[in-house]
Amino acid sequence: ARPACAAAATPHDMTSADDNTPRPVPVAFVLAWALFWLLMLTIAVQDHLREPGAAWWKPLLWEGSSCLAASAMLALRWRASTRLDAFLPRPLHWFARHLLWLPLLAPAFVVAIYAMRHGVFALLGEPYRHAPWGEVFLYECTKFALFYLLFVAVVFGLRTHAALAEQRLRTQQAQLAQLTQQLEPHFLFNALNTIAATIHGDPDRADALLTKLAALLRATTDLTRRPSCTLAEELELLQGYAAIMVERFGDRVTLHWAIDDAARGCRVPTLAVQPLLENAFRHAVERSSEPTELWVRARCEGARLRVEVEQSRGELSATAVPGVGLDTLRQRLHSLHGSRAIVGLEARSPAGARAWFELPCERS
Numbered sequence: 001a002r003p004a005c006a007a008a009a010t011p012h013d014m015t016s017a018d019d020n021t022p023r024p025v026p027v028a029f030v031l032a033w034a035l036f037w038l039l040m041l042t043i044a045v046q047d048h049l050r051e052p053g054a055a056w057w058k059p060l061l062w063e064g065s066s067c068l069a070a071s072a073m074l075a076l077r078w079r080a081s082t083r084l085d086a087f088l089p090r091p092l093h094w095f096a097r098h099l100l101w102l103p104l105l106a107p108a109f110v111v112a113i114y115a116m117r118h119g120v121f122a123l124l125g126e127p128y129r130h131a132p133w134g135e136v137f138l139y140e141c142t143k144f145a146l147f148y149l150l151f152v153a154v155v156f157g158l159r160t161h162a163a164l165a166e167q168r169l170r171t172q173q174a175q176l177a178q179l180t181q182q183l184e185p186h187f188l189f190n191a192l193n194t195i196a197a198t199i200h201g202d203p204d205r206a207d208a209l210l211t212k213l214a215a216l217l218r219a220t221t222d223l224t225r226r227p228s229c230t231l232a233e234e235l236e237l238l239q240g241y242a243a244i245m246v247e248r249f250g251d252r253v254t255l256h257w258a259i260d261d262a263a264r265g266c267r268v269p270t271l272a273v274q275p276l277l278e279n280a281f282r283h284a285v286e287r288s289s290e291p292t293e294l295w296v297r298a299r300c301e302g303a304r305l306r307v308e309v310e311q312s313r314g315e316l317s318a319t320a321v322p323g324v325g326l327d328t329l330r331q332r333l334h335s336l337h338g339s340r341a342i343v344g345l346e347a348r349s350p351a352g353a354r355a356w357f358e359l360p361c362e363r364s
Contacts, residue, residue: 026158037067061120069112070144073105074151081155088163091156098152105148106141113140168335172227172269188217194248209247216240220271228336230364231298231305232264234273238296241274245281253285256295263298266305266361269332275325276309276355284311284352300361308356310348326355333359 044059077098087094114136121128130136191213198206219237242255277296285292293312298305326343333341341359348354 029154029158033071037063040067061117065113065116068116069109070147072112073109074148077101077105077151078155081159085159085163088156088160094156095152098155102145102148106144107137109144110137110140169227172332172335188213190248191244194244205247209244212240212244216244226270228267229270230264231259231266231268231273231307234268234270235259235264235296235298237271238273238277242277242296245285249281249285252289252291253281254291254293256293258295258297258299260299262300263305263307263361265363266300267364268305268307268359269329269336272329272332272357273307273309275329276307276357279325279355280309280311280353284314288313301358303361304358305361306356306358308354310352310354312348312352314353315347315351329357333357 041060041063044063045056048054048059049056081098084094084097087097114130118128131139191209195206195209195213198209216237219240239257246253246255273296277294280294284294290313295308295310297310298307300306326345330343333343337359341357343355343357345353345355
């Protein structure tokens with residue numbers, strides 16, 4: 001089975017004016033809206049029942065009609081807000097376009113709620129008495145305007161947060177594409193050289209290597225479709241890469257795996273471990289004709305995951321600067337976990353080096 005973790009999407013601006021697909025209303029917003037109206041209904045009923053002979057259904061009708069009309073109108077505005085995402089970087093334009101609808105929505109709200117109230121009272125055979133229409137429109141329109149302004153402010157916050165999250169995801173996908181592009185040319189060149197050297201002397205071995213290479217390239221493409229995957233999925237790709245590299249260097253390298261079962265379910269950024277192992281092959285195995293040992297370790301330490309790749313050869317000076325692979329990994333981890341994620345590179349005694357990263361262990 002191959003990992004199910006791509007060709008990363010091309011990054012664009014924070015928002016896209018062409019993406020008019022309505023976004024679902026956040027569950028937290030729906031719950032807050034429902035709790036608000038439940039509170040309004042409760043207060044209205046309690047206040048009304050203090051009057052002798054008061055009917056409990058009247059405050060339910062008054063607040064219920066307001067709730068239905070306001071919810072319908074604001075739901076329509078939520079769906080329409082998607083088309084205004086292109087204006088999020090310019091808040092004044094975004095708010096102005098929403099407020100253009102207020103002179104139309106406020107009177108429509110008043111007409112809708114009083115039509116419902118008059119209709120229910122008429123069905124019950126009672127007249128619905130209220131203040132003069134001028135006072136009604138002034139009061140209800142003012143109240144609706146306040147609700148609408150609050151709603152627009154909340155929607156702006158939600159849409160801005162969602163747009164920033166989408167931008168961050170696109171950035172991560174672009175970084176994944178960069179990592180994949182760094183991996184494929186260098187690795188593919190070496191893998192093909194290894195296979196070419198075995199075609200005449202050992203055709204069966206060359207055929208097996210080609211099969212592994214095809215599976216690895218397919219898995220790499222599939223894996224990069226998601227910004228993160230389980231460590232088990234990442235290791236499946238890593239083992240395919242390691243198998244070809246070990247085949248290439250033969251007796252010059254021995255690879256050890258020490259993976260705790262508890263760590264396999266933790267999520268890691270896609271292609272997070274591969275650069276560590278690639279660096280070990282490049283800086284230790286390729287540069288030495290002597291046998292080299294490599295270790296890939298992963299373990300959980302409390303609520304944190306630690307992954308490390310260690311090499312027995314190579315020297316790391318005190319002023320050594322992490323390369324592009326480690327620096328890109330550090331940026332990706334920081335964008336996902338902030339200061340809770342750490343990337344390290346350290347010398348090993350008496351020789352060799354160890355590259356590692358730690359991050360919170362989040363499970364699917």
